[in-house]
Amino acid sequence: MLTKDPLWYKNAIFYEAHIRSFCDSNGDGKGDLPGLTSKLDYLQELGVDCIWLLPMFPSPLKDDGYDIADYDNIHPDYGTVEDFRTLVAEAHARGLRVITDLVLNHTSDEHPWFVESRKSKDNPYRDYYVWSDTDQKYKEARIIFVDTEASNWTYDEPSGQYYWHRFYASQPDLNYDNPVVADKMIEILKYWMDMGIDGFRADAVPYLFEREGANCENLPETHAYLKRVRAVLDADYPGTILLGEANQWPWDLRPYFGGDPDDSAVPGDEFHMAFHFPVMPRIFKALKLGDSTDILDIMDRTPSIPDNSQWCVFLRNHDEVTLEMVTEEDRQLMWQLYAPDKRMRLNLGIRRRLAPLLDNDRRKIAVANAILFSLPGAPIIYYGDEIGMGDNIQLFDRNGVRTPMQWTAEPGAGFSEADPADFWAPLIDDDIYGYRQVNVAAQMADPNSLFYTMKHFIATRKTHPILGWGSCDFIRVADKAILTYLRRTNEAQMLIVCNLSDQPQTATIPLPDFVGVTPYDVLSDTSLDSIVQTDYSLSLTPYQYHWLSLFRT
Ligand code: GLC
Numbered sequence: 001m002l003t004k005d006p007l008w009y010k011n012a013i014f015y016e017a018h019i020r021s022f023c024d025s026n027g028d029g030k031g032d033l034p035g036l037t038s039k040l041d042y043l044q045e046l047g048v049d050c051i052w053l054l055p056m057f058p059s060p061l062k063d064d065g066y067d068i069a070d071y072d073n074i075h076p077d078y079g080t081v082e083d084f085r086t087l088v089a090e091a092h093a094r095g096l097r098v099i100t101d102l103v104l105n106h107t108s109d110e111h112p113w114f115v116e117s118r119k120s121k122d123n124p125y126r127d128y129y130v131w132s133d134t135d136q137k138y139k140e141a142r143i144i145f146v147d148t149e150a151s152n153w154t155y156d157e158p159s160g161q162y163y164w165h166r167f168y169a170s171q172p173d174l175n176y177d178n179p180v181v182a183d184k185m186i187e188i189l190k191y192w193m194d195m196g197i198d199g200f201r202a203d204a205v206p207y208l209f210e211r212e213g214a215n216c217e218n219l220p221e222t223h224a225y226l227k228r229v230r231a232v233l234d235a236d237y238p239g240t241i242l243l244g245e246a247n248q249w250p251w252d253l254r255p256y257f258g259g260d261p262d263d264s265a266v267p268g269d270e271f272h273m274a275f276h277f278p279v280m281p282r283i284f285k286a287l288k289l290g291d292s293t294d295i296l297d298i299m300d301r302t303p304s305i306p307d308n309s310q311w312c313v314f315l316r317n318h319d320e321v322t323l324e325m326v327t328e329e330d331r332q333l334m335w336q337l338y339a340p341d342k343r344m345r346l347n348l349g350i351r352r353r354l355a356p357l358l359d360n361d362r363r364k365i366a367v368a369n370a371i372l373f374s375l376p377g378a379p380i381i382y383y384g385d386e387i388g389m390g391d392n393i394q395l396f397d398r399n400g401v402r403t404p405m406q407w408t409a410e411p412g413a414g415f416s417e418a419d420p421a422d423f424w425a426p427l428i429d430d431d432i433y434g435y436r437q438v439n440v441a442a443q444m445a446d447p448n449s450l451f452y453t454m455k456h457f458i459a460t461r462k463t464h465p466i467l468g469w470g471s472c473d474f475i476r477v478a479d480k481a482i483l484t485y486l487r488r489t490n491e492a493q494m495l496i497v498c499n500l501s502d503q504p505q506t507a508t509i510p511l512p513d514f515v516g517v518t519p520y521d522v523l524s525d526t527s528l529d530s531i532v533q534t535d536y537s538l539s540l541t542p543y544q545y546h547w548l549s550l551f552r553t
Contacts, residue, residue: 001092001093001095002092002095002097003095004239006238006239007308008049008239009241009243009272009273010310010378010468010469011378011461011465011468011469012049012050012097012378012468013047013048013049013378013380013381013461013462014048014049014050014051014052014312014378014379014380014381015043015046015048015050015051015052015380015381016051016054016314016317016318016380016381016382016383017036017043017051017052017053017383018031018054018383018402019031019032019033019035019036019053019054019056019078020054020064020065020077020078020402021383021403021404021405021424021425022035022036022039022405022415023035023036023038023039023405023407023415023416024415024416024417024418025038027416027417027418028077028416028418028422029416029418029422029423029424030077030078030416030423031078031404031405031415031416032077032079032083033056033074033078033079033080033083033084033086033087034079034083034086034087036053036087037083037086037087037091040087040090040091040094040096041094043094043096044094044096045444045455046386046451046454046455046458047455047458047459047462048096048458049095049096049097050096050097050099050198051096051097051098051099052099052100052101052201052243052380053098053099053101054101054318055068055100055101055103056074056075056078056084056101057070057071057073057074057075058070058073058074058075058076059075059108059110060108060110062108062168062170062171063167063168063170063171064318064398064399064402065101066101066103066167066171066203067106067107067108067109067110067168067170067171068103068107068108068111069107069108069111069112070111070112071188071191072188072191081195084195085195085196088195088196089196092196097198097199098197098198099197099198099199099200099201099241099243100192100197100201101200101201102192102200102201102202102203103203103204104174104185104202104205104208105166105167105174105204105205105207105208106165106166106167106171106172106173106174106204107171107172107174108170108171109169109170109172113125113128114128114172116128117131117172118158118159118163119158119159121159121160121161127175127178128174128175128178128180128181129164129172129173129174129175130163130172130173130174130175130210131159131161131162131163131164132153132163132164133161133162134162135151135153135155135162137153137210137212138152138210138211138212138214138216140213140214140215140216141207141210141215141216141217142215144166144167144347145168145347146348148168149165149168149169152164152165153165154169164210166204166207166216167204173207174208176208176209176221176222177221182225182228186228186229186232189229189232190232190236193236193237193240197240198239198240198241199240199241199243199272200241200242200243201243202229202242202244202245202271203245204245205222205226205244205245205246205256206218206222206247207222208222208225208226209221209222209225217248217252218246218248218252218255218256223255223256223258223270226242226244226256226270227258227269227270230242230258230269230270230271230272231269234269241272241273242270242271242273243271243272243273243274243275243312244256244270244271244273244274244275245274245275246274246277247275247277247322247324247325248277248325249278249301249325250276250278250298250301250302250303251303253274253277254303254305255270256270256271256274257270257271257274257306257309258270258271258306259305259306259309261303264304264305264307265306265307267307268305268306268308268309271309272308272309272310273310273311273312273378274309274311274312275312275313276302276311276313276377277322277324277325278298278326279295279298279299279302279313279375280313280314280315280321280322281322281323281325281334282294282295282297282298282326283295283368283372284321284357284368285326285330285333285334285337286483286500287358287367287368287500288337288338290480290481290500290502290503291480291481291500292480292481292482292483292500293480294330296474296476296483299375299472310377310378310468311375311376311378312378312379312380313372313375313376313377313378313379313380314372314379314380314382315354315368315369315372315385316353316354316357316382316385316401317382318382318398318402319349320346320347320348320349320350320351321334321338321350321351321352321357322347322348322349323335323348323349323350324348324349334350335350338350338352338357339352341393343393343394344393346397346398351391351393351397351398351400351401352391352393352400352401353382353384353385353389353390353391353401354368354382354385355385355388355389355433356390356391356433360388360390360432360433362450362453363543364543365388365453366453366543367498367499367500367543367544367545369453369454370457370496370498370523370547371483371496371498371545373457373458373460373461373467374467374485374487374494374496374547375472375485376470376471376472376487378468379461383405384403384405384406386450386451386454387406387438387439387440387443387449387450387451388433388438388450389403389405389406389433389438390428390430390434390438391403391428391433392425392426395425395426399425402425403425403426403427404424404425405440406427406428406435406438406439406440407439407440407441408435408439408441409435409436409437409439409441409442413427413435413439414439414441456523457523460522460523460547464492464494464522464547464549466487466488466489466491466492466493466494467487467547469489470487470488470489470492471487471488471489472487472488473488475510477507477508477509477510478508479505479506481499481500481501481505482497482498482499482500482505482507482509482540483496483498483500484496484497484509492549493514493549494522494547494548494549494550495509495511495519495547495548495550496545496546496547496548497509497538497540497545497546497548498540498544498545498546499540499541499542499544499545500543501542501543502542502543503542504539504540504542505539506538506539506540507536507537507539507540508535508536508537508538509535509536509537509538510534510535511531511534511535511550512534514531514536514550514552515531515533515534516530516531516532516552517531517551517552518530518531518551519531519536519548519549520548520549520551521546521547521548521549522547522548523545523546523547524546528546528548
């Protein structure tokens, strides 16, 4: 059963599942909803609280389903609306919540609205999209898919105008200045909420409106519309959430929470949660250079958010590691460090999975997760990263990080009964990351596996709600290889200490308030030396980490 707490998301663990790659129930080589339903016990065993499903709607799949052709149905590869209802009911019966992607900004060019819209300038649906006689409007808007799109405008020969799109040309942007469109999208949202889901991951939200002279991101009109969406959820679906995808700087993200920037006690009235994009590449940079500075800098510049809101933190997802929120110099550095082969690069990012990015080094993977699970925010795990799956840089676009889940060492990897040659994407089958080496069954049988490390992080985090609710003070210490921060609530304090380097380090941490306390590592269930003076000295092996409860006895 689900917990009743309306603020459940403050301390929830999220799991991002790609339906097409998770589990195939009917042997067609494509994952589907019944397949995913059959794996809910696994997710329950792992201990996550909420599943985020990538788009599951009918779609020509030119952007893996983010190009929706029909908002009211399920893609036939995935099953039926009934299958979806079953998934939600079965998840809820196990105490798991379900959120789905909500793609507001654009549709597929095969959506009937666009098919009509492009028929002629006077078609009644013309105004559902953004059309123009010139491609010189909104010139300050950046191009996001820089590898494929030369312009945000595409000329439509038959109807003689350009249409606006922030992503692929096959994804025309909806026109939110048209109140009919704005209303229709709310109807769609209600349709899915009425099936009992627990909220949405709202896709690509900065771009809903366009205005001349602006970069067409984060416009006041966009915030006003999103507040309207939130009001619908609050009024009709209490306890459900909106998780915003806005790849922006923290100060530009702050308005997406709403409320009062100067008073966190004023409830947020826009998104409940937003991804903290900029900290993510900085964690990778910090681990490569053994230097915590950039993490500290971005967290210092992260504003406080309303008490009823939460950040969502992640290491990897279904997209590339986006390097949009770093300097040009750092982008070049990250590419050199993490994407030496050009095929690893995509747009302004890196299309690789967590384990390969971290050299398949268990110590690095563990410390990265120790950070993820203790930073302010709710963590998201990307499917397959809990067992250290690899990637395939030969595959098109971002498909290389979306390959079939590796359940067993048997042919087909337990993903599907189909001939593996017919799988929608090939299994990873190399000597290091291949399904014979890396799979759920093997890891569940091995108490020392990454699966159990992840399960332990999840369980430990859940028994320490301070990690979801507590304030966070980052402490700058002389040794830059040390990342340390203090989480606090009125009742508890926890000190996180991580060695980001491949060398042993001795951290000297000023802890004037805790002299006389004996730190207790809640991850390893061991006591450390007591804090006998203001500066606490602690030795760490390469990539070692502690979550230290600071009890006063
Ligand atoms: C979001 C999704 C990405 C998709 C894009 C366009 O950024 O995460 O996968 O391509 O929106 O819908």
